[in-house]
Every structure is written in C-alpha cells, then in structure tokens.
Amino acid sequence: MKLALSPLEVKLNHYLCGQNLSPMSRVLSEQEQLRRESLQKLRKLGIDPYPADLFPVDHYSEEIKENYEEGKEVVLAGRLMSRRIMGKASFAELQDSKGKIQLYFNRDELCPGEDKTLYNDVFKKLLDIGDFIGVKGKQFKTQVGEISIQVEELTVLSKALKPLPIVKTDSEGKAHDAFTDPEQRYRQRYVDLVVNPKVKETFRTRTKVMNAMRDFFNQHDYLEVETPILQPIPGGAAARPFITHHNALNTELYLRIANELYLKRLIVGGFEGVYEFAKDFRNEGMDRTHNPEFTVMEIYVAYKDYHWMMDFTEKMLEDLTSKVLGSTEVEFQGEKINFKAPYAKVPILDSIKEHTGVDAAALSENELRAKCSELGLEVDETMGKAKLIDELFGEKCEHHYVQPTFIIDYPVEMSPLCKKHRDNPALTERFELLVNGKEIANAYSELNDPIDQLERFQDQLKLSEKGDDEAMFIDQDFVRALEYGMPPTSGMGIGIDRLVMFLTDNVSIQEVLFFPQMKPEKKVPEMTDEAKRALENISKRLSIIPNHEANLDQIKLNVIHDLDLSKKKWDKVKKELVKHGLIEIDASDRENIKIRIPE
RNA sequence: GACUUGCUAGCUCAGCUGGUAGAGCACAUCCCUUUUAAGGAUGGGGUCCAGGGUUCGAACCCCUGGCAAGUCACCA
Numbered sequence: 273m274k275l276a277l278s279p280l281e282v283k284l285n286h287y288l289c290g291q292n293l294s295p296m297s298r299v300l301s302e303q304e305q306l307r308r309e310s311l312q313k314l315r316k317l318g319i320d321p322y323p324a325d326l327f328p329v330d331h332y333s334e335e336i337k338e339n340y341e342e343g344k345e346v347v348l349a350g351r352l353m354s355r356r357i358m359g360k361a362s363f364a365e366l367q368d369s370k371g372k373i374q375l376y377f378n379r380d381e382l383c384p385g386e387d388k389t390l391y392n393d394v395f396k397k398l399l400d401i402g403d404f405i406g407v408k409g410k411q412f413k414t415q416v417g418e419i420s421i422q423v424e425e426l427t428v429l430s431k432a433l434k435p436l437p438i439v440k441t442d443s444e445g446k447a448h449d450a451f452t453d454p455e456q457r458y459r460q461r462y463v464d465l466v467v468n469p470k471v472k473e474t475f476r477t478r479t480k481v482m483n484a485m486r487d488f489f490n491q492h493d494y495l496e497v498e499t500p501i502l503q504p505i506p507g508g509a510a511a512r513p514f515i516t517h518h519n520a521l522n523t524e525l526y527l528r529i530a531n532e533l534y535l536k537r538l539i540v541g542g543f544e545g546v547y548e549f550a551k552d553f554r555n556e557g558m559d560r561t562h563n564p565e566f567t568v569m570e571i572y573v574a575y576k577d578y579h580w581m582m583d584f585t586e587k588m589l590e591d592l593t594s595k596v597l598g599s600t601e602v603e604f605q606g607e608k609i610n611f612k613a614p615y616a617k618v619p620i621l622d623s624i625k626e627h628t629g630v631d632a633a634a635l636s637e638n639e640l641r642a643k644c645s646e647l648g649l650e651v652d653e654t655m656g657k658a659k660l661i662d663e664l665f666g667e668k669c670e671h672h673y674v675q676p677t678f679i680i681d682y683p684v685e686m687s688p689l690c691k692k693h694r695d696n697p698a699l700t701e702r703f704e705l706l707v708n709g710k711e712i713a714n715a716y717s718e719l720n721d722p723i724d725q726l727e728r729f730q731d732q733l734k735l736s737e738k739g740d741d742e743a744m745f746i747d748q749d750f751v752r753a754l755e756y757g758m759p760p761t762s763g764m765g766i767g768i769d770r771l772v773m774f775l776t777d778n779v780s781i782q783e784v785l786f787f788p789q790m791k792p793e794k795k796v797p798e799m800t801d802e803a804k805r806a807l808e809n810i811s812k813r814l815s816i817i818p819n820h821e822a823n824l825d826q827i828k829l830n831v832i833h834d835l836d837l838s839k840k841k842w843d844k845v846k847k848e849l850v851k852h853g854l855i856e857i858d859a860s861d862r863e864n865i866k867i868r869i870p871e
Numbered sequence: 872g873a874c875u876u877g878c879u880a881g882c883u884c885a886g887c888u889g890g891u892a893g894a895g896c897a898c899a900u901c902c903c904u905u906u907u908a909a910g911g912a913u914g915g916g917g918u919c920c921a922g923g924g925u926u927c928g929a930a931c932c933c934c935u936g937g938c939a940a941g942u943c944a945c946c947a
Contacts, residue, residue: 302916303881303898354908361904378904401897414905422905437882438897440908448908449883449896455939456882467882511946556946557872566947650944711947742946767947780940791938 303435310398311431319394321431327406333366333373340419341411348373348421349406349429351466354440357396363420366407371469374420375407382423390426402432402466439467458788471783474776477596478784481772482549484592485569494545494571499534501527501551507750508532508689510742511554514564527553532689532763533750535572536718539761540753547571549768560780561710564789567768576762577717578701582678585705585713585764586613589676597775604708604774607674615676615705620665623679627669632661633698654739658685671709678703688728688744690716705766712771715764722754 300308314321331346350368360379365372379391399405408425437451450468451457457464457471464471486496504523506513508530518525531550538546553565573581593600593611600612621633630643637657644651644660649667651660661683673679680703681693693699701717719725729746736743772784782788 299918301881301898306898356906356910357903358906358910359903361906363906374907376905380904412905414907416905416907418905418907420905435881435897438908439882440896442908444908446908451882453878453883453939455878458939509947552947554946557944559943559946560941562946568947714947765947770947793938 304433307400307431307433307435310400311433314394314398314428314431317389317394317398319428321428323427323429327427327429329406332370333368334370336373336411336421337371337419340413342413344411345408346411346421347406347408349404351432352399352401352403352405353436354401354438355399360391362395366405366421367466374414374418375409376412376414376420376422377426378422382426394428395426399428400432400435401438402434402436403428404430404432436463437467454782455790458782458790459793461786474772474778474784475786477776478768478772480596481592481775482569482768484595485588486549488588488591489545489547489571492545494547494573495543497535497538497543497546497548499528499531499538499548499550501553503528503534505745505747505749506530507745507747509552510744512556512742514553514555529554530568530765531570532765533747535570535763536758536761537750537753539572539574539718540756540758544574545572558789560782561770561773563769563781563785566781566785568765569768570763570765572718572761572763574759574761577760578680578703578715578762581715581717581762581764582615582617582680582703583613585715585766586611586615586676589613593775602775602777604777605779607708609675609707609774611676615678617678617680617703618673619681620661620669620679620683621681621699623669623672624661624664627672628664630664632657632664656685656735658683662686670706670711673706674708676705676707678705685731687716688732689719689725691719691721692724707774710770711767712774713764713766715762718758718761718763720754720758720760722751725754726751 311321327349328347329349331348333348333350336346336348348366348368350366353365353367353372355365356363362377364375364377366375377391377395379388382391382395383389406427406429407421407423409421409423412420412422414420437449439450440448442448451464457468461471465475489496502516502518502525504525506526506529508528509532511529513529514527516525516527517523528550529552531548531552535546535548547569549567549569551565552568554562555564556562558564573584576584589611590600590613593602600610602609602611621631624630624632628647630640630647632640635643637660640657640660641651641655644664647664647668649663651663655663665679681696681699682690682702682704684690684692684698684700687700687702690700690702693701703713703715704711705713705715719728726746729744729751732744733746769781769784773779773781776784778784
C-alpha cells in the first residue's frame, strides 16, 4: 500500500480535480507576477501596501495649478501615472480626481539620512504605474517652468496588481496608444475613467445636468418623488416590458416602462407638481441610442396645459444649458444647436404637408396608406391612420428639425393618455421636442376624463388584438383614480441619456452610461478536459519508462490514437500543458525530440 | 433579427502568396541630480477569440460558434 503521493501525483491530482480552476489561480502575466512580488517585498520592508490609516490630503492637483505658491507645503494623494527615473532624481505624475500634477523626487531630499531605501527600493523598484500614493512636499517650478511638487514624504496607499494601459499625451494634446477599444472601455469602465479624462468629464456633465434640472424644478416648488419600478401593470408607454416574478406574492411583475400613471395618481392625491428621475426598462433592441435601462425625467404640474409646458420646457433647457455649459449654444457633431428660447412650434400635419405635400387630414386610411407606399414607405394592413402618420413623419420630416422644435397636435390614436385637442377631436394636445432630428421630450395636456380614458384603453386593446404587441394594457386602478378627479394637468418626460448625449457631443448612448448593458464575458476554462485527459494518458505512459522521458512523436501518435484527437488538437493540448509546466519538451536533439514530466 | 468589419504581448497595432510570431509604449537589469508623449544600453514577455476541417505545415484558407463595433429593421 502506498502511504504517500509523490509530488508529481499531488500536482496531477491538483490539476485533474480542477483545484486550479478558481479565478485566484489563473495564469498571471509577467507584469502581474512582478507586481505581486513587489507587494511581498513591501511587506518585508514593513510597509503595508493597503494601509488602514486616513491620509490627510489637503490639496487637489487642480488647486495647485490655479493658485501656485512657490515653496508652499502641500499634501496630495492619487495614482502614480508615469515615471521618469534618472539616477538620484526622478519625475512622476500623480493623478487625483481633478487632474494630474508632476512630482519631483530627489533621493537626498526624500531620504535625508543614511537609509536611502524609500527612494532606491520603494519608489524606484517596488512602486508601479497605477499605484495609489500619498505625498507631502513643496510646490516649485522646474527649469522648463512646469509646476511640480518636490516630494519630502512618500506613503504607499494602495498597490495596483494589474498594469494600466499607458496613454501618453504629447505637447499638441494628441494621445498616443489611447485606450480605445469600446468593448474593453465599457466592460472595464473603471480603467476607462482612469486613463481617459474626457470620459470623467462626460459623467460630471451628466450629473450637472440632472442637478440643474432638479434645482429648476425645486425653485418652482415641485416635489421630487419616487414611484414603483416593480409594477403589476406596465403602463404609460407603448413598449415591451421585462417580466419578473415575485416569489412571496407568487405573481408576475413587470419592470416599469414609464412612470406616468403613478405620477398622475399623485396629482389625483393632491400634489400640484411632482417629478421623478426614473430608470425605465424596455425589452427591445439595443443600438447606439437604445439601452435596455435608461433614465427619464417626468414632471406633472396641475392646472397647466401643454402650451404652458412648452414654455416651461424651453425655459428649463435654456437655464440648464447656460448653467452647465456656460452657453445655450452646443456643438453636436459639427452642428451648432442653440437652446435659447423660444423654439419653433409646428403641428405634425403641417410638417407632413410641408415636407411631402400629403394632406393627411383630408385622406381616408386607405388613401393615406396608398400615398405612403407611393413615397416608398413599407406599410401593411395592420397600420392604422395614426401609425401611418407616425411613419410618414419619422421617415420624411423628423430629420429636418435640427434646432430645438416643438412638433405638436398628434393624432388621437397615437396618444391614448393625452387630452383631445380643444379645437379638433381627431388630434391631441401633445408635443414632442425634436433636437437634431431626434425626440428628446414628450408632453401632453393630460387626459383627465375617466370615461374617455377607459375608451382609449379599450381602443388599445383592439389594436393589441389586431397584432400590435406594443399596445397599452388597461390599467383599471388608474381609471379608478381618475374617477376621483384629477385637475387639468400637463406632464412632460425628457430622456436624460439623449439630452446628455447632445450636451456632451456623443453619438452613442453607451458613452453617457457608466455601465452600458453587455453580454457576459465568456470564461475561458483554466484547463480543457482534453488537456486533462491527455496529461493523464501521457503520465501513465511515462511513469513506466525510466527517467519518465520518451520520444515526442511516439507519445503523440499514442495519445492521438487513445483519445481520438486531431493533430491540431494535439498541438493545442501540448502547448497548454507546456504552459502550465506539466510537461517539458526537450528539442536539444533535433533528431529525437523528447517529452518528459518535470520533477 | 439581418448584413459588414474586427478579435495577434499589459496597451496601441504590423504580420505579403500558408513556411520558426513582430514593432512602439509598458515591464526587467544596468547607467544617469530639474525631465516633458518617448534619457541611454541590454533583455524577458504570446491559448494569434474558441472549436472543427483542408494541408507535410494554418495567425493566415474553408465551416461552425462567441464577443464587440458599424449599417439596417424595431424602439425613446
């Protein structure tokens, strides 16, 4: 009976049982291994690479550059972003949340005594780009005039084990070797934020936009509220919802597609102005302007109509752009867009008449359908008049509106939650705000007639029976709320992501979302099953041979035969096992290449 | 969902007609006390997205799949 396993057997078991498949034992790159070694060396020197102590930062890089004071002592912290080591003196860049500043390390200033370890070993050898450090030192200007900090004290705050992409910017502001691969940038946004300062700026602007909007509403004394995301009936928009299940209630729930119906219930309840910044969820296609979850601001104000809301919206946008950007003029993809109020107002039917010559109001559904075909639109029998008008506008008119423009008075079938137009019952009191040919806001004089509302829901049901999978559900509780009475109200929704895209000159929604939705990254198995089986086979064969060593081609033929591998597969497996150090190939004798299992 | 393009070192990218996998930065070693994307010299580093096929031989050709981007369709 064997009492102990040989080291070879232990190693094999380890691999064959999948013990080495955990993420912790993945194969590390050379640079990752070196950083882990540096980590241990720091510990040996008595330096904690992840200290718990507060670090008393008293300045940002930005402040020092704006208010330079020769010789003034400052304490800064951030990431080490570059190093230029020149013997007893070195330069480095420190990046904090506001920007970068140059550090100057002089060996004898940093280490005035006999012991030069902090400079020679810690700074020069054991620190790497990406590490967080804290420094205390004096402000000064180099001979070339760059504001720098002469470092007198250096503290390791956090060691980085993975190397950052190195992005260098030259004197003309041109980035070299920029970290640009969209997949990596979105999946590892933390890295993107570290190395691409513009990205940080986009998200700062995003927050400023929301804050400015919130301030504007609060100044009007409207109340910020929160309403359910998990809803039994997904209402307020025409869209396919996500479905989920609540275990305790044993019921299906939907992730909200809009917050409209809940906010109107609050108006019924007696609030005069309510608004919400809401994440909505739609189970639809994804592209550069659609993410499955997105942010919308919706506001409802009692005793107002859509004319008032147009006024309010343009004032809000004027206020917001001038506060956030310092100007109402925005450059988007080379196009100058001016958010200064007032904006043009164009009835949708007038717009269609202007851009296509079609007088939709005067035509029957069939006549309109024929006209649309004539104009090259794809139409089918399920499309009602409203849908045809929508298509016509979307295809032929929308793109003309580059400057902010209100398109108003949509057909009633397109707007089941909107009050009928006071002068024409075929239309509704609705506007959409178009900017650069894209909708960014949508608003109504809200429908508050409960009987009309119920009929409109029933019309939606008919559409859904006709095959429209986006027709709205009937929300009986919402109708009941209206039966208690809702004051005349105007409501408006604005797509925050799209607005931020305009204000930051981004054409992709992913650029304004920290973590855009992506398919999960595939996991590469640490070792394939074939490799494990091949290793077992090889070791079985070698274990009965003296020196555990044999001719490679002989083993290859045997293994390919035993495991029914392709030659290509054998090659892969061989490389994999060599990489893991589980077999060794000795090619010193070209005539007789040997394979062995290392001790 | 369809089509197009891409996937090679930590990062950015070359790699011709199938013939031993390359550069710059980063990294390591040595030299250097105010440098400016990059100081000098030397060196190490690869699952060429995955799987299958063709071939004496595949990063490269063929098939299937994965992920991403772009265009279109749908939608806000």
